[in-house]
Amino acid sequence: MHVEEKFTDATWPASPETATLEAKNKYLGFWLFLGGETVLFASLFATYLALKDKVPDSSMPLAKDLFEIPLTFAMTMILLTSSLTSVYAMYHMKNNSFQKMQTWLVITVLLGFSFLALEIYEFNHYVHLGHSFTSSAFGSAFYSLVGFHGAHVTFGLMWFLALMIRNAKRGLSLYNAPKFFVASLYWHFIDVVWVFIFTVVYLMGMVG
Amino acid sequence: MTNQQSNSANPNLNLAFRRKQNAEEMKHQVITFAMMIFFTVIAFVMVAMDSISSWFTIPVILLLAAIQVIFQLYYFMHMKHKGHETIALFIYSGLTVGLITVLVFLTIVWL
Amino acid sequence: MSTYAKKQGFGATLWDFMTTVDHKKIAILYLISGGLFFILGGLEAVFIRIQLAIPDNNFMSAGIFNEMITMHGTTMIFLAAMPILLGIMNAVMPLQIGARDVAFPFLNSLGFWLFFFGGVVLNLSWFLGGAPDAGWTSYASLAIHSEGHGVDFYVLGLQISGFGTLIAGINFLVTIINMRTPGMTYMRMPMFTWTTFVVSALILFAFPPLTVGLFLLLFDRMFGANFFDVAAGGNTIIWEHLFWIFGHPEVYILILPAFGIFSEIFSTFSRKRLFGYSSMVFATVLIGFLGFMVWAHHMFTVGLGPIANAIFAIATMAIAVPTGIKIFNWIFTMWGGSVTFTVPMLYAVSFIPSFTMGGVTGIMLGAAPADYQYHDSYFVVAHFHYVIVGGVVLGILAGVTYYWPKMFGTMLNETLGKFTFWLFLIGFHLTFFVQHFLGLMGMPRRVFTYLPGQGWETSNLISSIGAIFMSVGIIILLINIVITSVKNVRVGNDPWGDGRTLEWAIPSPPPFYNFKQLPLVRGLDAYWIEKMEGKKEMTPAEPLDDIHMPNGSIIPICITIGLFIAAFGALYNMDNKTWSVPVIIIGLLITFGSMLVRSLKDDHGFHIHKEELMDDKDKEVKA
Numbered sequence: 001m002h003v004e005e006k007f008t009d010a011t012w013p014a015s016p017e018t019a020t021l022e023a024k025n026k027y028l029g030f031w032l033f034l035g036g037e038t039v040l041f042a043s044l045f046a047t048y049l050a051l052k053d054k055v056p057d058s059s060m061p062l063a064k065d066l067f068e069i070p071l072t073f074a075m076t077m078i079l080l081t082s083s084l085t086s087v088y089a090m091y092h093m094k095n096n097s098f099q100k101m102q103t104w105l106v107i108t109v110l111l112g113f114s115f116l117a118l119e120i121y122e123f124n125h126y127v128h129l130g131h132s133f134t135s136s137a138f139g140s141a142f143y144s145l146v147g148f149h150g151a152h153v154t155f156g157l158m159w160f161l162a163l164m165i166r167n168a169k170r171g172l173s174l175y176n177a178p179k180f181f182v183a184s185l186y187w188h189f190i191d192v193v194w195v196f197i198f199t200v201v202y203l204m205g206m207v208g
Numbered sequence: 209m210t211n212q213q214s215n216s217a218n219p220n221l222n223l224a225f226r227r228k229q230n231a232e233e234m235k236h237q238v239i240t241f242a243m244m245i246f247f248t249v250i251a252f253v254m255v256a257m258d259s260i261s262s263w264f265t266i267p268v269i270l271l272l273a274a275i276q277v278i279f280q281l282y283y284f285m286h287m288k289h290k291g292h293e294t295i296a297l298f299i300y301s302g303l304t305v306g307l308i309t310v311l312v313f314l315t316i317v318w319l
Numbered sequence: 320m321s322t323y324a325k326k327q328g329f330g331a332t333l334w335d336f337m338t339t340v341d342h343k344k345i346a347i348l349y350l351i352s353g354g355l356f357f358i359l360g361g362l363e364a365v366f367i368r369i370q371l372a373i374p375d376n377n378f379m380s381a382g383i384f385n386e387m388i389t390m391h392g393t394t395m396i397f398l399a400a401m402p403i404l405l406g407i408m409n410a411v412m413p414l415q416i417g418a419r420d421v422a423f424p425f426l427n428s429l430g431f432w433l434f435f436f437g438g439v440v441l442n443l444s445w446f447l448g449g450a451p452d453a454g455w456t457s458y459a460s461l462a463i464h465s466e467g468h469g470v471d472f473y474v475l476g477l478q479i480s481g482f483g484t485l486i487a488g489i490n491f492l493v494t495i496i497n498m499r500t501p502g503m504t505y506m507r508m509p510m511f512t513w514t515t516f517v518v519s520a521l522i523l524f525a526f527p528p529l530t531v532g533l534f535l536l537l538f539d540r541m542f543g544a545n546f547f548d549v550a551a552g553g554n555t556i557i558w559e560h561l562f563w564i565f566g567h568p569e570v571y572i573l574i575l576p577a578f579g580i581f582s583e584i585f586s587t588f589s590r591k592r593l594f595g596y597s598s599m600v601f602a603t604v605l606i607g608f609l610g611f612m613v614w615a616h617h618m619f620t621v622g623l624g625p626i627a628n629a630i631f632a633i634a635t636m637a638i639a640v641p642t643g644i645k646i647f648n649w650i651f652t653m654w655g656g657s658v659t660f661t662v663p664m665l666y667a668v669s670f671i672p673s674f675t676m677g678g679v680t681g682i683m684l685g686a687a688p689a690d691y692q693y694h695d696s697y698f699v700v701a702h703f704h705y706v707i708v709g710g711v712v713l714g715i716l717a718g719v720t721y722y723w724p725k726m727f728g729t730m731l732n733e734t735l736g737k738f739t740f741w742l743f744l745i746g747f748h749l750t751f752f753v754q755h756f757l758g759l760m761g762m763p764r765r766v767f768t769y770l771p772g773q774g775w776e777t778s779n780l781i782s783s784i785g786a787i788f789m790s791v792g793i794i795i796l797l798i799n800i801v802i803t804s805v806k807n808v809r810v811g812n813d814p815w816g817d818g819r820t821l822e823w824a825i826p827s828p829p830p831f832y833n834f835k836q837l838p839l840v841r842g843l844d845a846y847w848i849e850k851m852e853g854k855k856e857m858t859p860a861e862p863l864d865d866i867h868m869p870n871g872s873i874i875p876i877c878i879t880i881g882l883f884i885a886a887f888g889a890l891y892n893m894d895n896k897t898w899s900v901p902v903i904i905i906g907l908l909i910t911f912g913s914m915l916v917r918s919l920k921d922d923h924g925f926h927i928h929k930e931e932l933m934d935d936k937d938k939e940v941k942a
Contacts, residue, residue, distance in 0.1 A: 010223045018291075021497070025422040029493040031295040032523060035302035036485060040527035042306025043564075046313035047535065047546070047557055054552030073252050080248065084241045087284050091234045095227060133544060137552035140544035144535070166919050175921070188284045192277050198248075199273040203255045207262045294496055298523070305524045305611055309564060316615070316623040317556045 007172070012096040017181035019174050030182045034189050041193050044145045045200060051141040052205070061131050062138070063205030072202040075118050076194065082111035083191040086184045093180055098171045101180070105164055108187065112157045119150050142201070149197055152190050159183050240283040247272045338871035340424035341831050342409045345431050346726065349406025350719070352435050353399055359442065360394035361793060363387050365786055368750070372783035374771040384767035385452035386469065390442075392455025393473065396569065397480055398438040400711050404576040405434075405487050407718045408515045410726050412491065414822035415509045417500025417840065419833045419866065422493035423486075425917070429875035430486035436879045437480025440886055444472035454765065456566070459547035459558035463539055468890055474537045475886040479879070481526050481533070488522030491515055500821075501860040502840035506600070509820045509844075510593060513600050514579030517607040518572050524611065525568035532561030541892045556621065563614035571610040574706065575603060577714025578645060581667045584721055585649050586844070587817050588664040589656025595648040596843060602641035602648075609638045619690045628687040635685035642678060646671060661815065662736035666717035669744050670710065677705030680755065695765075698758025704751045716743065716796070724814040728828045729807050735799040739792045746788025753778040819844040824857045832866045835859075835932055863932060869924040874917050881909030 013019040018027050053062045089104035123143070126132070133143045160183055167176050251269040254260055282288040287296060336344060367387055370378045379387065413421055421427050444450040451473035453461040462470045495516045499508070508516075536558065538544035545551035547558060586593040593599060615623060615631040649671060658664070680702040684690050693699060716739070724730045757778050762769065769775055813823040821838060822829075824846045838857035842848050849857055885906025892899040 014226055025493050025497050028295065028497060029423060029489050032298050032489045032492055035298040036489070036523045036527050038299065038302035039305050039309070039524050040531060042303075042309050043528045043531035043561060045306075046310045047531065047561075049310065050313040050317045050554060050557055051546065051552065054554070056551045069252060069256055076248055076252075077245070080241070080244060083280070083284055084237070087237050087241075088234070091230060091237075094230050133538075133542070135545075135551075137545045137548065137554070140535075140538060140546050140553075144538065144544070162915060162918055175923070179918075185285055188280055191284075192280045195273050195276045195280070199251065199269050203251060203269050204266055206255050207265050298492075298520070301520070302524060305564075308611070309528065309560075312560060312615075313557070316627045317554055317560060318622070 007096060007174075009096050012172075013174075014094070016094065016172070016174055016177035018178070020178075023174065023178035026178050026182055030185060034185070037189065041145075041148070041196075044148055045196065048141040048145045048201065051137045054138050054141075055136040059130075060136055060138075061126075061129050063201075064208050066126055066129060066131055067202045067205045069206065071118065071122055072198055075115055075122075076198045078111050078115045078118070079191055079194050082108045082115070083188055085111065086187045090181060090184050093172065093177060096172060101172075102164055102168070105160055105180075109157055109160050109164075112153055112160075112187075116150065116153055116157070119146070119153075123147075146197060146201065149190065149193050152186075152193070156183070156187050156190055159186065237283050240279050244276050244279055247276055335871070337876055338428075338873045340420075340428045340869050340871055342413050342421050342424065342427060343726070343828060343831070345427050346406045346408075346410035348431055348435075349402045349409060350726070352438070353402035353406055356394050356438055356442075357399035357403065358793070360391050360399050361790065363391040363394065365790055367391060368783040368786040370767065371769075371779050373780065374769050374776055376768055379767070381767040382449075382452065385454075385765075386445075386450035388765055389451045389454055389457075389469075389473070390445075393441065393451070393477070394438075395707075396455065396573070397477060398434075398441070400573050400707070400715065401484065402434055402438075403715050403719070404573065404711075405430075405484070407580065407715075407722060408491060408511075408518075408576060409487075411722055411822055412512050412515045413494060413498075414725070414825065414829060414833060415512045415820050416495060416498065416503050417821050417834060417838050418494060418498040419837075420869065421490050422498055423490045424869045425872055425875065426486050426490050428872065429878060430483040430490065432875045432879040433483030433486065433882070434480040435483075436883045437476045437478070437483065439476075440479060440883065441472055441476030444469055444476075447472070456562055457536070457558075458562075459536060459539075459555040462536060462558075463547050463555075470536070471540055471890045471893075474533050474540070475890060478530065478533045478537070479882050479886065481529055482882075484522055485526045485530075488519040488526070491519040492523065495519075500834075500837045500840055503845075506597065507840055507843045507845070509579075510582035510596070510599055510603075511576070511579035513603055514575040514582075517603050518575045521568045521572050521575075521607055521610060525565045525572065528561045529565035532558055532565070535561070537889070541889050559618055559621065560614075563617045564611075567614035567617065568607075568610045570703075570706070571606055573711045574714075575606065577670075577711050577718070578603070580714050580718035580721065581649065581670055582652075583820070584663045584667045584717055585652045587721075587815060587819055588659050588661055588667075589653045590817055591652055591656040592844060593648070594651035594654075595644070598644055599648055602644040605641040606638060609634060609641070613638065616685055616687075616690070619687045620694045632685055632687040636682060639678065639682055646675060659817075662731070662733055662740055663717045663721040665737065665740045666713045666720070669740075670713045670717070673709030673713065673744075673747070674706060677702060677707075677709050680705065693758060695763055696758035697754045697762045697764055700764045701751050701754035701758060704754070708747050708751065712747075713744075716740075721815070724810045725822055725827045725829075727804070728809055728826075729803055730810055730814055731803050732799050735795055735802070739796045739799065742788050742792030742795065746785045746790075746792060749785025749788060750782045751785070753781050757782075813846075819847040821845055821857065824849075832868060832927060835866075836863055837861050863929055865929055866927040866932070867924055868927060870922055872917075872922070874913050877913040878910050878917075881906045881911075881913060884909065 016023070018024045055062065085104050085108040089101045089108060092098075092100035092104060123146075131139050131142070133139055163176070163179055163183055167180075170176070172180075251272050254265050254268060281299065286292070287299075336348060339345060339348075366379065367384070370376050370384060370387075409421070409427070413419070441451075447468065449467045449469045451457065451465070451469035453465050453470055453473075457470060457473055462473075495508070495512060535544070535546040539546050539548065539553075545553045547553045547555045549555070582593055582599060612634040613631055615627060616635045619628050619631075649667075653668075660668070680698070684693055684699065684702055720731055720736055757775055758764075760774060762773075762775050769779075810827055812818075812826055814827060815823075818824075821840070824838065825834060836859035838845065839860035841858075846857065883906070885903045888899045888902030888904075888906055890899075892903070
């Protein structure tokens with residue numbers, strides 16, 4: 001079957017993300033990449049845990065002085081919800097309803113941007129409390145871990161936007177369906193990492 | 209990859225079946241999401257309540273995080289479907305290497 | 320024989336190679352650039368041996384010596400050995416599994432250019448204020464205090480080329496998992512494909528820790544972070560762990576492909592099936608697995624404590640078991656076979672004792688209490704050169720000779736090859752055997768000179784003479800390459816006469832689509848099986864049909880050049896240059912812009928039509 005072929009609801013394959021060899025390769029390759037990303041984030045987590053609360057003098061704020069439940073809770077809810085909305089988008093992709101997929105992706109992207117806005121507010125807040133990237137080893141490790149995650153969120157948003165704009169007029173095909181699917185996998189992975197960040201960095205930081 | 213291209217003679221019948229199947233799966237995913245939100249709330253509430261010992265809180269919130277990740281991987285990212293054996297092998301290998309790294313950085317970096 | 324092979328001008332050929340996504344051409348690019356870096360690293364080694372040939376030498380200053388050893392190690396590992404092996408994998412692995420190309424031809428090209436420009440960044444340091452001088456391990460306690468920009472070049476160069484390697488690893492994994500020809504089950508894959516598979520998995524999991532470690536060092540040196548600044552709460556042991564979590568799997572990333580090459584050579588030139596194929600596969604996987612459990616044996620003297628040292632010492636010893644299985648299987652493959660001593664076979668046979676010696680000293684070093692004696696002495700230098708030169712470099716030389724006809728369509732001269740072999744082998748043992756004893760006599764590694772009267776003079780001189788032997792051997796190899804390329808005697812499908820696997824069933828060099836029809840594989844050593852039944856070629860697994868091929872693209876180079884520019888911005892950021900941040904931004908814009916172009920522009924590739932393929936066949940029949 002040709003990648004640009006137009007499909008009806010009935011002929012649209014059940015798993016468009018793996019319907020062609022190119023799509024299968026992309027799908028598997030991306031999962032493998034996520035396996036590597038797991039190790040990347042694990043290394044950053046390990047570094048953070050080794051350097052947690054390591055500050056040059058005792059006047060500097062520690063984890064338990066910095067983190068607050070309401071902000072973290074809001075960010076967590078936003079990101080978890082965006083995971084669900086991207087699942088909805090993929091549900092409509094599998095049903096070959098392009099406009100509904102786009103709508104859910106718009107919601108996902110909006111949630112992603114609000115998450116980023118909160119993160120920027122948060123970082124700015126901490127810098128004012130004397131906890132910056134250059135102030136201590138703790139600061140460097142914290143901003144590297146959470147910042148790497150933030151950079152992933154940003155990249156994911158750009159990716160979604162590029163795909164949505166690029167395909168707005170063309171609709172779904174076997175050429176771009178796997179791209180949407182892989183982007184949504186990336187988005188879920190970002191959420192997986194955040195689950196560990198809010199647990200290990202924020203909640204465990206507040207517990208002490 | 210649940211239902212690879214089936215070859216039913218009547219595509220519309222097939223379509224109705226697939227639609228139903230997709231809707232069914234979507235329902236499971238919403239339930240999963242509700243449970244994830246529930247676990248998250250439990251974790252935050254436990255931390256908010258100062259009365260609980262951290263020796264109890266930390267293992268529990270880590271466990272809740274692990275369950276959430278399993279949900280994400282198996283439901284949202286479809287790892288429960290067939291054809292994901294290789295993928296599972298590599299994800300678990302990555303997790304193993306990652307866990308060893310974290311373990312080492314918690315024990316032998318001259319803390 | 321193909322309508323696609325036309326005479327081209329130099330510019331057109333250059334453009335062709337810059338935009339190619341064909342795995343065979345990318346293999347040639349890897350081989351050429353890896354070879355150039357190999358010569359560069361070799362020159363650095365020769366300079367080191369000149370400096371150490373006599374006591375109290377002043378051939379170079381201590382500072383230059385530090386730069387020399389750092390660049391020798393870094394170049395040889397990251398820019399010579401690994402790329403040449405990736406080149407051989409690119410050339411051979413898709414052919415061995417009966418694929419028309421790798422899974423991601425575009426990424427394959429991107430991976431190569433990232434490696435190449437990373438290597439260029441690293442080596443530009445010589446001209447821009449001094450090379451890195453903190454050792455190839457670049458321990459943070461040294462690296463953050465290193466003056467000038469040397470270490471910055473190290474960090475950025477390795478970061479860029481590391482991305483390239485990671486991409487190559489994922490690409491090979493997907494290729495092997497998804498693109499095997501009908502009948503090519505996992506347990507029928509040639510040994511070299513198996514080692515490529517395991518190595519790619521190691522790359523996938525080992526490079527991210529290096530990426531993180533390099534980022535931490537980069538942030539510390541260029542953006543004022545404090546990961547390794549003890550006064551600000553930092554901890555330099557973090558670097559050592561991250562580096563060796565990557566670094567130990569890295570040595571298996573180097574040696575396993577060599578094992579694969581030797582496995583192919585042993586069975587080909589013994590005219591026998593590889594002895595204990597399934598145990599070889601098992602041993603390869605086990606080595607890959609254990610490779611992640613042993614990194615702290617590089618850090619026994621850091622003071623991790625007796626429990627940690629004991630665990631890692633035992634895990635280290637355990638690796639000797641699968642390696643031993645392999646050594647015995649190779650010997651049993653030759654046993655009772657009809658052995659012909661071609662040049663590749665000579666390398667293979669000499670590899671067994673050479674590598675085993677390195678393995679034995681490895682066990683000695685792996686015993687944690689004894690390691691306190693050997694640590695940081697020339698004993699260590701001798702050990703790792705025995706495994707890397709006696710294993711990897713012999714493997715590369717064997718592999719290049721063995722696959723040369725498949726890659727270029729002409730054989731290397733056997734007589735000159737034997738000269739290279741003997742000079743290199745003798746030179747190698749001369750250089751490194753005595754270094755065991757230098758180490759035991761107390762000579763520390765990484766010293767730029769030593770005083771007379773300690774009993775080190777003779778051994779050091781012998782060691783330096785050995786380096787000359789090796790150099791002459793490599794020069795003869797280069798002459799060999801030039802002579803045979805000029806003569807250009809074309810060879811057929813199976814120039815060694817005893818090829819067992821799929822790559823020998825197609826022309827040398829193969830047409831750009833590799834297989835007109837995907838071959839049907841009926842067992843291990845698929846081509847050999849057909850030959851034994853008197854057939855000349857493989858049974859096709861599909862009817863003749865259109866072949867889908869990817870288009871070439873210049874975008875990989877654009878993406879890489881963006882990173883190259885950004886690297887220089889980051890490099891001079893700590894000098895408070897006003898242009899540094901804009902340059903970083905411009906570079907990243909070029910990179911991400913090119914990626915965006917790639918993702919927005921449709922590229923469906925093209926089809927070779929059935930009729931054109933049939934033309935080919937008709938012509939061959941007429942001829």
